[in-house]
Amino acid sequence: MSLKLFNTLTRNKDDFIPIVEGKVGYYSCGLTVYNYAHIGNLRTYIFTDTLRRVLEYNGYEVNHVMNITDVGHLASDQDEGEDKIDREAQKTKKSPYEIAEFYTQAFLKDMEELNIQKPTLMCKATEHIPDMIALIEKLVNKGYAYVTKNAVYYDTSKFKDYGKLARLNLDGQNSGARVEVEPEKRNPFDFALWKINQPNHIMQWDSPWGRGFPGWHIECSAMSMKYLGETFDIHSGGIDHIPVHHTNEIAQSEGATGKKFVNYWVHANFLQIKDTKMSKSLANFYTLQDLKNMGFDPMVFKMFVLMAKYRAELSFTDEALTAAKTALEYIYNFVTQMGNSDDASKTRNETTPTGRLGDVTQPSYEDWVKEYKEKFLEAINDDLNTPQAVAIVLEIIQEAYKRKQFGIYETLLDFDRVLGIRIKEKRESTKEELPDEIKTLITERENARKTKDWKKSDALRKQIESSGYILEDTPEGMRCKKKE
Ligand code: AMP
Ligand code: ZN
Numbered sequence: 249m250s251l252k253l254f255n256t257l258t259r260n261k262d263d264f265i266p267i268v269e270g271k272v273g274y275y276s277c278g279l280t281v282y283n284y285a286h287i288g289n290l291r292t293y294i295f296t297d298t299l300r301r302v303l304e305y306n307g308y309e310v311n312h313v314m315n316i317t318d319v320g321h322l323a324s325d326q327d328e329g330e331d332k333i334d335r336e337a338q339k340t341k342k343s344p345y346e347i348a349e350f351y352t353q354a355f356l357k358d359m360e361e362l363n364i365q366k367p368t369l370m371c372k373a374t375e376h377i378p379d380m381i382a383l384i385e386k387l388v389n390k391g392y393a394y395v396t397k398n399a400v401y402y403d404t405s406k407f408k409d410y411g412k413l414a415r416l417n418l419d420g421q422n423s424g425a426r427v428e429v430e431p432e433k434r435n436p437f438d439f440a441l442w443k444i445n446q447p448n449h450i451m452q453w454d455s456p457w458g459r460g461f462p463g464w465h466i467e468c469s470a471m472s473m474k475y476l477g478e479t480f481d482i483h484s485g486g487i488d489h490i491p492v493h494h495t496n497e498i499a500q501s502e503g504a505t506g507k508k509f510v511n512y513w514v515h516a517n518f519l520q521i522k523d524t525k526m527s528k529s530l531a532n533f534y535t536l537q538d539l540k541n542m543g544f545d546p547m548v549f550k551m552f553v554l555m556a557k558y559r560a561e562l563s564f565t566d567e568a569l570t571a572a573k574t575a576l577e578y579i580y581n582f583v584t585q586m587g588n589s590d591d592a593s594k595t596r597n598e599t600t601p602t603g604r605l606g607d608v609t610q611p612s613y614e615d616w617v618k619e620y621k622e623k624f625l626e627a628i629n630d631d632l633n634t635p636q637a638v639a640i641v642l643e644i645i646q647e648a649y650k651r652k653q654f655g656i657y658e659t660l661l662d663f664d665r666v667l668g669i670r671i672k673e674k675r676e677s678t679k680e681e682l683p684d685e686i687k688t689l690i691t692e693r694e695n696a697r698k699t700k701d702w703k704k705s706d707a708l709r710k711q712i713e714s715s716g717y718i719l720e721d722t723p724e725g726m727r728c729k730k731k732e
Pocket of ligand 1: 277278279280281287288289290291292317485486487488489517518519520525526527
């Protein structure tokens with residue numbers, strides 16, 4: 249069952265075929281660290297991580313590179329406005345490096361709380377200035393760039409197929425499709441590779457064109473190609489990156505190398521609030537901390553994100569969040585009530601004392617679970633259909649209750665390699681670690697029940713209880729816990 253990804257380049261669900269068998273080079277655009285990430289940003293990073301998890305579930309070794317934008321991202325994605333980090337630094341009278349470091353750490357904490365895996369490599373734009381300058385020099389030498397008083401610009405009219413990713417209508421090139429704020433620009437779509445003569449900008453570096461700082465787009469071209477090669481497998485981001493940032497990355501990279509830059513472009517849709525994109529500039533956003541203050545576990549937010557397709561708009565509503573909470577609790581309740589055994593898949597059939605669940609003649613765990621495993625793989629490989637994958641998890645649990653067979657823990661852990669909703673941690677945190685002597689008494693009692701030695705079994709129960717523990721028969725099996 250091959251993995252299919254919706255490729256923005258082809259507008260098609262393409263079969264995923266890596267450049268090198270078994271390996272994937274994957275770049276995702278990171279956060280601009282001038283403020284806390286809002287939960288819309290975090291939706292995109294949950295998607296980014298889920299894509300990596302799906303690739304790994306399929307057996308690929310993934311080299312996942314994500315940048316941190318700590319310079320050059322202007323207030324508008326085009327070349328207008330102030331640098332977001334520089335502006336924050338001026339406002340707070342801190343250094344831009346302090347600002348970037350503070351919000352990078354906050355972002356890492358959010359990632360950790362959402363169980364978003366750290367990329368293989370996280371790289372900062374400010375630590376790659378020489379790579380950017382080298383790339384710009386190549387573009388200047390090849391005639392793709394020109395220098396004005398304020399910047400080195402990319403000449404979009406020189407790059408064939410400039411609009412191919414976004415399917416832009418370039419007829420607008422000559423009639424001002426993008427607002428013209430720089431009279432020296434040759435074409436409205438041209439964009440800055442390197443800004444010069446910006447005396448108010450704090451961060452500045454020497455370059456062949458004068459002291460200045462890089463444009464946001466060149467950062468991602470330079471860093472992705474440095475770590476993943478001139479052509480690599482997958483590049484992701486939010487849909488807002490399609491018409492400008494990623495379009496410009498393609499023009500820069502392919503202009504410089506003459507090779508195809510990326511095989512699969514994958515984009516996540518927005519988190520909306522009241523039908524509007526959540527955004528810092530509109531001040532209509534929540535942070536993860538806001539959600540925690542409202543009493544929501546970060547895993548509830550993750551579940552909420554997973555319960556929608558990544559390519560669909562997602563509305564942030566109380567009802568949707570509550571539905572996610574209910575689904576998560578259903579899963580958590582199951583795994584925390586399975587009894588004390590670690591390997592529930594084996595013990596449930598053999599050792600349950602009630603007799604109700606201990607019927608060894610029931611179909612084996614593998615037989616009925618196999619179908620769910622296949623359905624799960626089919627869902628995630630169909631362009632990351634996570635709502636379907638979550639539905640399958642809920643279904644298998646429902647089925648386990650129905651069959652009174654609770655040995656699906658290992659399967660749930662396997663599914664959690666993709667969902668990342670901390671099933672194991674939840675179980676471990678609620679599972680009571682029993683002392684060895686109690687474990688021995690439980691085993692002896694289970695053996696006594698198997699041989700129908702009820703007298704011995706009762707005596708052992710009493711012994712367990714007089715040691716300060718109680719035995720409970722639950723629908724999910726026997727549980728033993730310390731007396732309150
Ligand atoms: P930025 O820090 O502006 O570079 O944005 C970081 C990431 O968040 C980018 O991939 C954006 O596409 C994404 N993003 C921004 N706003 C939203 C939103 N409302 N919903 C989902 N993703 C978003
Ligand atoms: Zn980028």
